[in-house]
Amino acid sequence: MDVDTALLYTQRTMNQTIEIIKARRSIRSFSDRPVTEETLSVLKEATLRAPTAGNMALYSIIEVVDQQKKERLALLCDDQPMIAKAPIVWVFLADMQKWVNYFNESGAVRRAEEAGLALYRAPGLGDLHLCMQDAIIAAQNAVIAAEALGLGSCYIGDVIENFEEVRSLLNLAQYTIPATMLIFGYPAQAQHVKLTPRCPISSIFMTDEYQQPHLKEMSEAFAAHEEQRRRVRSLPYDNSGTLADYYYLRKHTSAFMKEMNRSTEVMFDWWVNG
Amino acid sequence: MDVDTALLYTQRTMNQTIEIIKARRSIRSFSDRPVTEETLSVLKEATLRAPTAGNMALYSIIEVVDQQKKERLALLCDDQPMIAKAPIVWVFLADMQKWVNYFNESGAVRRAEEAGLALYRAPGLGDLHLCMQDAIIAAQNAVIAAEALGLGSCYIGDVIENFEEVRSLLNLAQYTIPATMLIFGYPAQAQHVKLTPRCPISSIFMTDEYQQPHLKEMSEAFAAHEEQRRRVRSLPYDNSGTLADYYYLRKHTSAFMKEMNRSTEVMFDWWVNG
Numbered sequence: 452m453d454v455d456t457a458l459l460y461t462q463r464t465m466n467q468t469i470e471i472i473k474a475r476r477s478i479r480s481f482s483d484r485p486v487t488e489e490t491l492s493v494l495k496e497a498t499l500r501a502p503t504a505g506n507m508a509l510y511s512i513i514e515v516v517d518q519q520k521k522e523r524l525a526l527l528c529d530d531q532p533m534i535a536k537a538p539i540v541w542v543f544l545a546d547m548q549k550w551v552n553y554f555n556e557s558g559a560v561r562r563a564e565e566a567g568l569a570l571y572r573a574p575g576l577g578d579l580h581l582c583m584q585d586a587i588i589a590a591q592n593a594v595i596a597a598e599a600l601g602l603g604s605c606y607i608g609d610v611i612e613n614f615e616e617v618r619s620l621l622n623l624a625q626y627t628i629p630a631t632m633l634i635f636g637y638p639a640q641a642q643h644v645k646l647t648p649r650c651p652i653s654s655i656f657m658t659d660e661y662q663q664p665h666l667k668e669m670s671e672a673f674a675a676h677e678e679q680r681r682r683v684r685s686l687p688y689d690n691s692g693t694l695a696d697y698y699y700l701r702k703h704t705s706a707f708m709k710e711m712n713r714s715t716e717v718m719f720d721w722w723v724n725g
Numbered sequence: 726m727d728v729d730t731a732l733l734y735t736q737r738t739m740n741q742t743i744e745i746i747k748a749r750r751s752i753r754s755f756s757d758r759p760v761t762e763e764t765l766s767v768l769k770e771a772t773l774r775a776p777t778a779g780n781m782a783l784y785s786i787i788e789v790v791d792q793q794k795k796e797r798l799a800l801l802c803d804d805q806p807m808i809a810k811a812p813i814v815w816v817f818l819a820d821m822q823k824w825v826n827y828f829n830e831s832g833a834v835r836r837a838e839e840a841g842l843a844l845y846r847a848p849g850l851g852d853l854h855l856c857m858q859d860a861i862i863a864a865q866n867a868v869i870a871a872e873a874l875g876l877g878s879c880y881i882g883d884v885i886e887n888f889e890e891v892r893s894l895l896n897l898a899q900y901t902i903p904a905t906m907l908i909f910g911y912p913a914q915a916q917h918v919k920l921t922p923r924c925p926i927s928s929i930f931m932t933d934e935y936q937q938p939h940l941k942e943m944s945e946a947f948a949a950h951e952e953q954r955r956r957v958r959s960l961p962y963d964n965s966g967t968l969a970d971y972y973y974l975r976k977h978t979s980a981f982m983k984e985m986n987r988s989t990e991v992m993f994d995w996w997v998n999g
Contacts, residue, residue: 468742468873472771472866495930497746499923501865504882505976506950508924517933549938549946554977556940557969562962569978576993577985580885583854584861584905588880591775591865592746599742606862608778611854622934631858649773650782656769659791660896664823666830672823676780688836695831702779703828704843711851719850719993 471598476646478603479533481636486538490600494635497596501589509547509578510586510630513621515540520620527616528609528632529707537634539602542610543590545582547574548626574626579722586630597635607632612707614714614721625725628718648675669695745872750920752877753807755910760812764874768909771870775863783821783852784860784904787895789814794894801890802883802906803981811908813876816884817864819856821848821900848900853996860904871909881906886981888988888995899999902992922949943969 503509515521518535524542525534534540551574554560563569594604610617610632617629654664654672664672673679673694686692686700702708777783789795792809798816799808808814825848828834837843868878884891884906891903928938928946938946947953947968960966960974976982 466873468745469767469771469870471742472870472873473774475774475776477776492926493743495926497743499926499929500747500749502749502751502868502880504880505972506921506953507972507976508929508946510929511935512930513935514930514932520933544935548935549943550972550977552937552939553943553969554973557943557967559967559969559973562966562970563974563978566961568961569974572978572983572986575986575990577885577982577987577989580857580989581882581985583857584880584882587858587861588865588868588905591862592869594776594862595866595869596743596746599740599746606776606778606858608855608858611851620934622936624935624937627935631862647780649780652766652769652773655773655782655784656786656788658788659794660894661785661787661818661822661898661901662896663826663898665826669823669827669831672782679780687840687842692836693831693833695827695833696836698779698781698824699828699833700837700843702781703824704837704846708851709846711855712846712849713851715851715854716849 468595468599472595474646475594475598477605478636478638479605480639481533481537481603482639484637486602486636490602491539494593494596494600494602498589498593501585501592503585503588504581507550508585509545509550509582510589511544511546511549511627512589513542513544515542515621523620524610524617527613527620528607529612531607531609533605534607534634537605537636539635540632541590541593541635542621542632543586543630544623544627545579545586545630546627547578547582548624551626575723576719578626579628579719582626583630590631590633593633593635601637602635603638604633604635607634609707609711611718612710612714614718618721626722628722647678650675742869742873746869748920749868749872751879752910752912753879754913755807755811755877756913758911760876760910764876765813768867768870768874768876772863772867775859775866777859777862778855781824782859783819783824783856784863785818785820785823785901786863787816787818789816789895797894798884798891801887801894802881803886805881805883807879808881808908811879811910813909814906815864815867815909816895816906817860817904818897818901819853819860819904821852821856822898825900849997850993852900853902853993856900857904864905864907867907867909875911876909877912878907878909881908883981883985885992886984886988888992892995900996902996921952924949
């Protein structure tokens with residue numbers, strides 16, 4: 452390939468990837484079309500190309516294929532039946548356990564101690580943070596790769612609820628906790644649905660320091676969130692309330708957010724204290 | 726566009742995006758070529774298309790342009806001068822602060838309490854986890870969009886060190902903590918460097934439950950990590966040690982990992998307790 456061809460190729464490639472990213476929306480309803488082993492393998496290989504801290508791959512991915520487990524997981528994730536119906540279900544784990552095993556079983560811990568070089572350090576919240584970064588970076592790599600393969604996807608943040616039961620269901624070890632979860636499949640039908648709105652650039656990007664968004668900025672930033680604004684009508688207020696009321700009642704003070712907070716506290720404590 | 730054209734277009738698009746993902750490597754040295762406002766704007770718009778929980782955009786991005794701040798940040802992030810030299814420096818914040826402001830200043834908290842619908846709930850670790858997911862998902866969206874625009878990128882996990890100073894430098898509020906950081910720029914020269922190896926699919930993906938990798942599995946999973954294996958020779962062991970020794974001494978028990986753990990503890994505590 453000569454330089455001009457390469458440049459042309461790159462430019463074409465560029466735009467198409469940007470278009471894929473810009474056209475992406477969450478898919479919650481899947482067709483019966485099976486995902487072939489070949490496609491799955493391309494998806495997995497692309498996922499693993501995600502950058503990872505120190506190239507340590509501080510994550511693992513549990514592919515849930517057992518139908519009973521899928522159904523149990525659907526219940527544990529705020530009762531969302533679409534999870535049990537999804538052709539592909541991946542739980543992304545922040546994983547320091549494999550390195551703890553490797554350090555100990557290889558003799559590295561003992562050698563360092565005998566040579567007076569280092570004392571054992573149990574993983575803490577810093578490791579947890581770094582492992583979470585690795586796992587979630589890999590997840591979004593998977594989302595875009597899937598999109599490029601024609602597969603729809605949806606994040607299931609609810610996987611951080613009911614930690615004790617999720618832990619038991621997935622046989623988690625101390626230094627493995629759910630970072631996020633994804634479901635994939637071919638979209639149920641050609642879905643020509645409007646893209647969900649996003650906040651304007653100026654409301655997310657700030658220069659040199661954090662500038663607290665207040666009432667005016669937030670009202671402007673979320674002015675386009677029509678779908679959520681329509682739901683405002685269902686609030687039990689005389690004058691129907693505002694977008695802030697909707698998010699406050701239906702999200703922030705909801706039972707599932709309370710559970711996420713309880714569950715994550717147990718999760719982080721388990722990582723640190725066992 | 727008719728169906729065949731659309732299909733052809735999709736298939737071509739697919740492969741090119743997958744190729745971009747598979748060819749991506751971290752870039753730590755940048756050319757002087759400036760990033761135009763137009764390119765920057767395309768990058769930002771693509772970044773914001775990242776999926777976010779409940780479409781709440783639970784993150785903010787601080788673009789550090791002030792050269793003195795860049796240099797200070799470079800020092801705080803384990804003294805990496807490449808940060809100060811990078812044309813674009815973005816700190817991704819998990820951000821619940823803007824919603825706390827919105828809930829309070831809009832009157833949503835008061836209305837809910839007066840109507841007997843909900844009592845105020847301060848953000849906890851569950852919110853932190855969910856906000857981190859949002860921020861890191863957006864970061865990897867930015868990485869792939871950048872790649873498609875010819876821009877190289879590198880994650881700086883070290884942004885979670887020295888929290889007290891980073892907080893002061895970036896004027897962080899209680900419910901805003903660093904989730905990750907990225908630097909971008911055009912690569913210093915056409916870099917035909919070998920891709921860093923990744924673990925085999927079978928060592929990252931597990932079926933239905935977590936299966937602890939032990940010595941044998943870890944040795945096989947990281948057998949291809951040549952670059953790190955070459956560094957093993959620099960260890961102060963007679964027989965030069967193993968890959969596990971390298972990672973244990975140079976990463977796990979390093980000063981920067983200890984600092985990450987101390988710093989993240991302060992960070993999470995601040996979010997919960999102020």
